[in-house]
Amino acid sequence: MMKDEKKNRNRWLHLRLSEQEYKILQKYFAESLSPKLSDFARKNLLQKPVVLKYRNQSLDDLISELTRLRTELNPIGNNFNQAVKKLHSLSQTSDFKMWILDFETDKKMLFNSIEDIRMTIRNLAEKWLLS
Missing domain, CATH: 1.20.58 (Methane Monooxygenase Hydroxylase; Chain G, domain 1)
Structure with a gap:
């Protein structure tokens, strides 16, 4: 199913961020287990769960x-x-x-x-x- 989803991703979303917004995005991405920034951003935009690293x-x-x-x-x-x-x-x-x-x-x-x-x-x- 994932391969079909990737094949259908032919639409681009261009997004401009300020330096501060980009730093915040990078910080949250670094705290997640998402392998790619695009996966992390997509999950957030589509309000899907994002798994974060957890320190005990x-x-x-x-x-x-x-x-x-x-x-x-x-x-x-x-x-x-x-x-x-x-x-x-x-x-x-x-x-x-x-x-x-x-x-x-x-x-x-x-x-x-x-x-x-x-x-x-x-x-x-x-x-x-x-x-």
């Missing part, structure tokens, strides 16, 4: 927060891996005691980050349930 702000906020947490966790994970490698290379008791003291600081940072992630997930879940 809650999801955007969640992704932003998870990205921040991932960035925070990466160095902690690297420090943990380095600490375990160092543990495997220790041969004397004094070295082992020093490793334990160093590891305590990394462990506290890790647990604080885990608690931050837990609280963030809880807060995001509460916001999600309220929306």
